[in-house]
Each structure stands twice: as structure tokens, then as C-alpha cells.
Amino acid sequence: MPAPTLYDWIGGIETLERLTAEFYRRVQQDAELAPIFADMNPDHPAHVAAFIAEVFGGPKTYSEQHGGHPEMVRHHLNRHLTETQRRRRISLLLDCYGQSDAPQDPEFASAPVGYLEWGSRLAVINAQPGAKVNPHAEMPRWGWGETGGPYIPKGTK
Numbered sequence: 001m002p003a004p005t006l007y008d009w010i011g012g013i014e015t016l017e018r019l020t021a022e023f024y025r026r027v028q029q030d031a032e033l034a035p036i037f038a039d040m041n042p043d044h045p046a047h048v049a050a051f052i053a054e055v056f057g058g059p060k061t062y063s064e065q066h067g068g069h070p071e072m073v074r075h076h077l078n079r080h081l082t083e084t085q086r087r088r089r090i091s092l093l094l095d096c097y098g099q100s101d102a103p104q105d106p107e108f109a110s111a112p113v114g115y116l117e118w119g120s121r122l123a124v125i126n127a128q129p130g131a132k133v134n135p136h137a138e139m140p141r142w143g144w145g146e147t148g149g150p151y152i153p154k155g156t157k
């Protein structure tokens with residue numbers, strides 16, 4: 001029997017939307033993060049839920065209706081996000097997850113941490129001056145622990 005996707009395991013789009021709604025509710029009360037999201041699009045929490053759903057093996061709604069990975073990157077351009085903000089965002093997200101009714105088994109709980117670490121670092125890199133969007137960037141897919149292979153420095157095979 002194939003392993004369920006992370007999307008199925010967490011409880012699908014309903015759970016993800018509950019988590020992002022709670023996360024952005026807490027963001028408004030967080031001194032570090034509130035200013036960054038002060039002018040946030042009201043649909044942002046639902047869009048982020050759709051994005052994560054797709055990364056976790058769920059429906060391709062973000063790719064089909066919201067512009068896919070390149071559009072997500074575009075939203076971070078020139079925002080000058082910092083390492084401190086990145087870490088605060090992860091910490092708050094993990095608090096929301098840990099205090100939610102989403103599954104807390106160690107096997108599941110460890111998988112999104114890798115994705116959050118990877119994805120948030122890309123967001124900070126793409127928020128710096130000079131960052132460019134790759135219009136063909138594929139949507140990442142995350143599983144139960146695959147790393148996707150070792151880091152390969154630029155210019156080497």
C-alpha cells in the first residue's frame with residue numbers, strides 16, 4: 001500500500017486553512033511579524049494553505065489558480081526579509097501546529113520542519129535586492145523525509 005501524502009495525513013485543506021487562519025491571527029499580535037503583514041491581502045492565509053497543500057501532495061490549486069511557484073516567489077521580491085523574521089515565522093508556525101488538533105506523531109511532525117526550513121530560506125533569499133523570478137520554477141513536493149539529494153555547488157556536476 002502506498003504511504004499517504006503529508007496532505008492526507010494532516011487532514012487535507014480544512015486543517016491547513018485552520019492552521020494558517022490561526023497563524024495569521026497571531027501574526028497580527030506579534031511585534032516582529034505584524035509590520036511585515038500589515039497590508040496583507042485578506043485571501044493570503046487561504047492562498048498559503050493552498051500552496052502548502054500542493055507541496056504536501058494535495059490538489060494543484062495554487063498552480064492552477066494562483067500562478068504556481070513563480071507567483072509565490074514574486075510575492076517575496078524586494079521585501080528585505082531578515083533571518084530574525086524568518087526564525088520568528090517558523091517558531092510561530094510550529095507553535096500553532098503544536099497547539100492544534102493536527103496529528104502530532106513524531107514521523108509526521110518532523111517532515112514539515114524540513115520544508116519550512118528550506119522554503120523560508122528561499123523566501124529570504126528571494127526577498128533581497130537583485131533576486132529574480134524563474135518563470136519555469138516547479139512547485140516543490142515534500143514527503144516523509146526525502147532530502148531531494150545533496151547540495152551541488154554552482155558550476156559543478
Ligand code: HEM
Pocket residue numbers: 036037039040041043044047048051052066071072075076079081085086089115116118119120121123124
Ligand atoms: C515555507 C516558507 C514560505 C511559504 C510556503 C510562503 C508562501 C507564501 C505565499 C504562497 C505567498 C503568496 C500569497 C498569495 O498568493 O496571496 C506569500 C506571500 C508573502 N510572504 Fe511568504 N512564504 C514563506 C516564507 C515567508 C517568510 C519567511 C516570510 C517573512 C518572514 C514571508 C512573508 C511573506 C509576505 C510579507 C508575503 C506577501 C503578503 C501579502 O501582502 O499578501 N514568507 N508567501
